[in-house]
Amino acid sequence: GAVVSQHPSWVICKSGTSVKIECRSLDFQATTMFWYRQFPKQSLMLMATSNEGSKATYEQGVEKDKFLINHASLTLSTLTVTSAHPEDSSFYICSRSGGLSNEQFFGPGTRLTVL
Amino acid sequence: AQSVTQLGSHVSVSEGALVLLRCNYSSSVPPYLFWYVQYPNQGLQLLLKYTSAATLVKGINGFEAEFKKSETSFHLTKPSAHMSDAAEYFCALYNFNKFYFGSGTKLNVKP
Numbered sequence: 001g002a003v004v005s006q007h008p009s010w011v012i013c014k015s016g017t018s019v020k021i022e023c024r025s026l027d028f029q030a031t032t033m034f035w036y037r038q039f040p041k042q043s044l045m046l047m048a049t050s051n052e053g054s055k056a057t058y059e060q061g062v063e064k065d066k067f068l069i070n071h072a073s074l075t076l077s078t079l080t081v082t083s084a085h086p087e088d089s090s091f092y093i094c095s096r097s098g099g100l101s102n103e104q105f106f107g108p109g110t111r112l113t114v115l
Numbered sequence: 116a117q118s119v120t121q122l123g124s125h126v127s128v129s130e131g132a133l134v135l136l137r138c139n140y141s142s143s144v145p146p147y148l149f150w151y152v153q154y155p156n157q158g159l160q161l162l163l164k165y166t167s168a169a170t171l172v173k174g175i176n177g178f179e180a181e182f183k184k185s186e187t188s189f190h191l192t193k194p195s196a197h198m199s200d201a202a203e204y205f206c207a208l209y210n211f212n213k214f215y216f217g218s219g220t221k222l223n224v225k226p
Contacts, residue, residue, distance in 0.1 A: 032212075043218045045216075
């Protein structure tokens with residue numbers, strides 16, 4: 001069964017509004033989770049590493065103030081897209097590591113469409 | 116620098132034919148390598164992984180991949196394609212606590 005869940009699975013919002021996406025680790029206390037963005041017909045690009053109890057680590061070129069990440073508990077990380085614009089429309093996927101294994105477990109993704 | 120290159124953004128095979136999806140990597144240290152499959156509007160599902168044990172790795176759904184250090188390759192194969200194999204496949208490399216994904220190969224299976 002799924003070990004990582006995301007909510008919502010899809011969301012449509014107006015330009016200028018903020019959207020929060022939740023990522024939950026269902027079976028494992030994850031001190032680290034990851035957020036990816038996938039544009040149509042492209043690969044996954046790592047946006048940031050979410051660290052429980054501390055600040056997220058953002059990849060080069062990702063705006064920290066626009067993509068707010070909060071990892072307040074060992075099972076929940078949230079990504080908030082602030083003041084969303086149409087170019088933020090994408091498929092957002094979170095993941096967690098597999099403990100001692102290097103395998104990543106991915107959530108089902110969230111489709112964001114900004115009108 | 117770490118990188119993954121997948122040759123061929125689209126591959127089309129007939130049902131029952133051999134599937135070969137190519138992946139080459141660049142890594143400054145011995146890599147961990149993975150193949151993931153993604154169905155439309157879904158997350159990624161692990162097919163198989165190489166973690167420095169046996170060079171021929173068997174995965175789910177009849178897929179396997181062979182790690183060839185001399186060729187820096189990790190190609191994915193399946194002897195006989197099924198219609199249900201139609202999806203997008205991503206090769207990935209893990210080093211230094213980060214995943215690096217290839218650009219993906221969309222597999223089409225013709226009846």
